Amino acid sequence: MKIAKSVTVSLSACIALTAFAGCTKEEEKKDSAASPASSASPTAAATTAPKKDPVKLVMWGGVPPENGPQEAVDNWNKQHPEIQVSYERFVNDDAGNLKLDTMMASGQQVDLYMSYAFDLYEKRIKAGTALDLSTFKDYSVDDKMGIGATTWKVDGKYYGVPTNKGLSFVWLNKDMLDAKGLQVPTDWTIDEMREYAKKLKVDKGWGLAQTDYYFTVPITGSLLKASPKLVKADGTSGFDSPAVPKTLQTYYDMMFTDKSLMPHSEQLTSKPAIDQMFVKGQTAMLFSTQQVFRTTNNVKDYPRTFKVAAAPAPKVFKDQADYINAGGLGDVLSINAKSKYKEEAWQFVKWYADEGMLPLARGGRIPASKDFNKDNVAKLMFEGVENTYDLESVKRVMFGNLPLGLGQLDKKTGEDQKAVYDKYYSQKIASAEEAAKQLTQAHNENLKASK
Numbered sequence: 001m002k003i004a005k006s007v008t009v010s011l012s013a014c015i016a017l018t019a020f021a022g023c024t025k026e027e028e029k030k031d032s033a034a035s036p037a038s039s040a041s042p043t044a045a046a047t048t049a050p051k052k053d054p055v056k057l058v059m060w061g062g063v064p065p066e067n068g069p070q071e072a073v074d075n076w077n078k079q080h081p082e083i084q085v086s087y088e089r090f091v092n093d094d095a096g097n098l099k100l101d102t103m104m105a106s107g108q109q110v111d112l113y114m115s116y117a118f119d120l121y122e123k124r125i126k127a128g129t130a131l132d133l134s135t136f137k138d139y140s141v142d143d144k145m146g147i148g149a150t151t152w153k154v155d156g157k158y159y160g161v162p163t164n165k166g167l168s169f170v171w172l173n174k175d176m177l178d179a180k181g182l183q184v185p186t187d188w189t190i191d192e193m194r195e196y197a198k199k200l201k202v203d204k205g206w207g208l209a210q211t212d213y214y215f216t217v218p219i220t221g222s223l224l225k226a227s228p229k230l231v232k233a234d235g236t237s238g239f240d241s242p243a244v245p246k247t248l249q250t251y252y253d254m255m256f257t258d259k260s261l262m263p264h265s266e267q268l269t270s271k272p273a274i275d276q277m278f279v280k281g282q283t284a285m286l287f288s289t290q291q292v293f294r295t296t297n298n299v300k301d302y303p304r305t306f307k308v309a310a311a312p313a314p315k316v317f318k319d320q321a322d323y324i325n326a327g328g329l330g331d332v333l334s335i336n337a338k339s340k341y342k343e344e345a346w347q348f349v350k351w352y353a354d355e356g357m358l359p360l361a362r363g364g365r366i367p368a369s370k371d372f373n374k375d376n377v378a379k380l381m382f383e384g385v386e387n388t389y390d391l392e393s394v395k396r397v398m399f400g401n402l403p404l405g406l407g408q409l410d411k412k413t414g415e416d417q418k419a420v421y422d423k424y425y426s427q428k429i430a431s432a433e434e435a436a437k438q439l440t441q442a443h444n445e446n447l448k449a450s451k
Helices: 002-034 036-040 042-047 069-079 094-105 118-126 141-145 147-152 174-180 190-200 217-223 243-258 264-270 274-279 290-296 342-356 358-363 374-382 391-398 411-425 432-449
Strands: 055-061 083-089 112-115 161-165 169-173 206-209 283-288 308-312 329-335
Touching: 055 069, 055 342, 069 083, 069 342, 069 358, 083 342, 094 118, 112 118, 112 342, 118 147, 118 329, 141 147, 141 161, 141 342, 147 161, 147 329, 161 342, 169 174, 174 190, 174 308, 190 206, 190 243, 190 283, 206 243, 206 274, 217 243, 243 411, 243 432, 264 411, 274 283, 274 290, 283 290, 290 358, 308 391, 329 342, 358 374, 374 391, 411 432
Parallel strands: 055 083, 055 112, 206 283
Antiparallel strands: 112 329, 161 329, 169 283, 169 308
């Protein structure tokens, strides 16, 4: 019995060993067939170039990633495995812009970034963190973006590409207009807007809602023709224009005589979400920009039963042939002059400006480049909610040929003038004429100080 058991064990071991050996030979055959160069010539494998790691760029922008930037970056990354981009969001306020500037000043990786205001853009140029794009000869910003882009030139050069066509205009509740027998305005004045607000004023609500920025829009639009810096030919402030007290008085009367516009002091205290006021029917009109699309398109979280229409920003006087709609081109994409990957970043800038930013149209951003198809942009902007808009009026305003301009007041003047607006609309300045004088004085003092 012992001998038989021994034979059995030895036989089993032999079979197992034979199977293992056979298995090994089969694997060698498979490996040899799969990699003939490796088995036939070890030297060839040793000289094969190693796979190159992709260049990694970091882009900073103020738009929430879910509102288009992340999709844009993802689309680029799929098409360009050799250059990968990640998106970092900063809130477009003083704290957010300071964070971005601090990152660049401290040498942290920021290859690309957005500027949304001229004073910050100019500050970054002076700080040496915006690359002079004239070093690249394969792209014409003027040709792609048109004359509206020129307001972003500094000393005749671009340090970023304006990618978004932005403008201020008035949103309207079309159902309320129809109920009052009012037409959607195609060309109107602030007096006519005031009359609309009175007629459309809702119970426990307003005829018009807006943030304090829009107190300045009719004024800026009246002064832009002379200069983006809102100065006259002699270099002094343009705020001594009759358009200034007229605008101030009209808004004052809407607040305190008509009670069709929320008083400024109340708005500062309550800080209402005016876009939500509009979709909830708490105001008939909303003076804003296309950023409100984020709310009006979001019918799931902000359901509404009325159609949205659009009218251009109102002029101050009926016969203003030189009125320019405040807005112009914005979302300026710059390359950090300290980036290690300037050429790769430039490839992304061109793609983003001419093709890549399309996903941001869902949030209301209109591509500035002539290479974009307007029908494709409109389709994406209104996809799934087409029936909730008066598309004829919205397209007329957003894709029309309204003259656009961008004011370039320095930050100090903006702050000083804001204090004047705050006092006037809080009934602490006696008259619109006096407030206009103070706005002019603040501007002139800062113009002198900057010389």
